[in-house]
Amino acid sequence: MARWRGRSPRAQQVTGMRRVAFLHPYAENDAEVLARIVAFRDGLEALGWTENRNIRIENQYSGGDLGRIRAYAAELVHSAPQLIVGSGTPITAALKEATSTIPIVFNLVNDPVGQGFVASLSRPGGNVTGFTFIDFPLIGKWLEMIKEIVPGVRHVDVILLRCMNPEVALRDILRRHTRSVVGRARPIALASKMRRAGGLKDVQFLSTLMHRTRLLSNL
16 A cells, blocks of 8 residues: 655645645545545545645546546646545546646555656655555465365456556456466466456346346356
8 A cells, every 4th residue: 555655744844725636537526436536535634634624625527427527637636726636547547647736645546656756655755646446466366265165166257347447457357367377386277367347237247148148148
């Protein structure tokens, strides 16, 4: 997990109202984004930053639209806040392209090193840092565990959301981190196939499709 190595907010000398912009991948009325806004506000307050007292938090909602993400990223950078927070790969990529000076903190990003957002998890460098919620080398271990739990399994489908990574990155991540399974001391006879989903409806559709395919293959 990459962490910002700048000074702690407690150690900074507050001079006037600080501005933090938060670019979300969801619609404004989405329950998930509302919960994150509350958690973000509470976390800052625990560090001594109280909204409308010494900090102003500005939220923008992209609704997952790539054109809107790029437009909002440019607008936020132009408004010059002290910090920009972004959720997900498309937003992080747009913010990184828009500025190399304003600090950017990301979350919900897969493989930030592989995607070029940070130099390393321990020393991110540049103006971008944040939190990654998955360690991709573990994917190989997941496949090993699947084979141990269900020895007869021969094929695994992997569903990855397009909004989490660019299409090229999706293929590269799966190729790089499943290849390690084959190179182990005990090779695993397990084929994998990547399926891309644009959202929850696609995930539900693909899950149903894979279930029907499995049933037909057993006939």
